[in-house]
Amino acid sequence: MRFAWMPAAAIHGSISATIRLMPPLAETNLDPDPFLQFAGWFREAIEAEIPLAEAMTLATADSDGRPSARVVLLKGFDDDGFLFFTNYESRKSRELAENPRAALCFWWPVLQRQVRIEGDVLRLSSGESEAYFATRPRGSQLGAWASPQSEVIPGRQVLEETMVELIGRWADAPIPRPPHWGGYRLNARSIEFWQNRDDRLHDRFRYTRVDRAWRIDRLAP
Numbered sequence: 001m002r003f004a005w006m007p008a009a010a011i012h013g014s015i016s017a018t019i020r021l022m023p024p025l026a027e028t029n030l031d032p033d034p035f036l037q038f039a040g041w042f043r044e045a046i047e048a049e050i051p052l053a054e055a056m057t058l059a060t061a062d063s064d065g066r067p068s069a070r071v072v073l074l075k076g077f078d079d080d081g082f083l084f085f086t087n088y089e090s091r092k093s094r095e096l097a098e099n100p101r102a103a104l105c106f107w108w109p110v111l112q113r114q115v116r117i118e119g120d121v122l123r124l125s126s127g128e129s130e131a132y133f134a135t136r137p138r139g140s141q142l143g144a145w146a147s148p149q150s151e152v153i154p155g156r157q158v159l160e161e162t163m164v165e166l167i168g169r170w171a172d173a174p175i176p177r178p179p180h181w182g183g184y185r186l187n188a189r190s191i192e193f194w195q196n197r198d199d200r201l202h203d204r205f206r207y208t209r210v211d212r213a214w215r216i217d218r219l220a221p
Contacts, residue, residue, distance in 0.1 A: 018110050020048060025195035025203035027218070034191040035079055036116060041193070045108045057105040059083065063098040074106075075132060081187040082117060083124070085132060087149035088180045094150075094175035096121050102186055112196030114160055119189040129182035141175040142166050192219070 023029070031037040045053035054074040055182045068091060082104060086092060096102065099112040104117040131142065145161040153159070188209070195203040202221040206213045 005011065019112060020110055021155075022113070022195065024113055024197060025193060025205065027205075027216075029206055030193075030216060032214065033217070034188070034193075035077065037193060038191065038205075040192075041108075041111075041115065042165040044155050045106075045113075046113060047138045048108070050108050050110050053108060055106075056082075057107075058092065058103070059090050060095040061099050061101075062095045065099075068092070068095065075183070082121060083183055083185050085129070085181070085183040087144070087147070087178075088182060090096060090149040090150075094152075096184065104186060113193035116192040116194070117186065117188050117190070118189045121184050123182035123185050124185055126182070130177050132183060133177040133181070138175065141177075142170075144181045145175070145178050197221075 031040065042053065052073070055071050056074050057069050058072045059067055070092065071156065072084045072092075074082060075085055101119070102120050102121050104115075106113075106115040109115070133144075136144075142163055145166055146159055162196040190206060190208050192204060192206040197203055200221060204219040204221055206217050206219055208217070
């Protein structure tokens with residue numbers, strides 16, 4: 001099979017009608033606090049009605065350095081980091097147990113913006129995981145019990161039959177949090193904000209934690 005290049009004009013032309021022209025990213029309009037800078041960009045992504053603006057690529061690696069990546073949903077952030085929830089027996093969780101460092105990447109094409117985050121990852125407390133689990137839709141709560149995430153299964157019917165059994169088990173009762181399900185916090189050590197500019201001369205600013213402060217550097221595109 002012969003590889004064919006996709007013309008750049010065709011790629012960009014297909015989404016040009018939806019792109020919003022954002023002002024250049026300059027040193028003078030950066031917040032000194034990267035979490036406040038992220039909060040502003042995230043709010044603008046929500047206001048732009050970007051579908052699943054909270055979707056982020058989570059990259060992990062095992063103890064041998066073999067990487068893997070998948071899209072998860074941001075469930076909160078604070079001055080310490082970024083929160084997500086998952087099955088503690090999944091591949092991502094096994095890799096985080098071996099190598100508790102990860103990277104996140106947000107991509108908001110309508111705004112032509114990207115945010116990259118790197119840091120150490122810690123499990124949330126049982127109380128924090130319990131509190132969030134209680135807010136999930138009932139179907140999602142059942143799904144957390146039904147799916148042996150990342151394991152090989154013989155067919156979809158296994159999941160569907162398990163769901164039927166679980167619905168009957170907790171028909172008139174609250175659904176408890178599975179012991180194998182909970183949250184993580186990525187404690188950010190580096191946060192990069194990327195804004196598209198013409199001729200591939202994009203604006204890139206990286207915040208790096210230095211003790212209790214943040215250093216800001218402009219990076220070449």
